[in-house]
């Protein structure tokens with residue numbers, strides 16, 4: 243399953259939602275969180291704690307995505323058309 247968390251508005255809980263979804267999915271099967279936001283919040287949170295799933299940024303997505311059963315993609319607020327196109331395609 244691939245889930246993209248997106249919103250035009252900032253600060254509405256995208257990253258929080260992405261992390262919680264990834265925790266839930268990881269309990270079922272190997273899950274990857276792709277941090278597609280240049281502010282790298284999810285990557286920062288992953289560095290601070292012991293998240294039970296792998297977090298990478300979008301530049302590494304092609305390398306890692308095929309190895310995972312579930313993928314959650316966190317995105318920046320106000321995504322550009324191209325961002326939406328690429329995340330809705332998966333990676």
Ligand SMILES: Nc1ncnc2c1ncn2[C@@H]1O[C@H](COP(=O)(O)OP(=O)(O)OP(=O)(O)O)[C@@H](O)[C@H]1O
Nearest residue numbers: 251252253254255256257258259279283317318319
């Ligand atoms: N369900 C919730 N209830 C209350 N507070 C929440 C909830 N989800 C997120 N928050 C809080 O709202 C703030 C913004 O959350 P978050 O960083 O996940 O938003 P975001 O949409 O990813 O922001 P950005 O657009 O900057 O990436 C954080 O302080 C977070 O703890």
Ligand SMILES: [Mg+2]
Nearest residue numbers: 256257279283
């Ligand atoms: Mg965020």
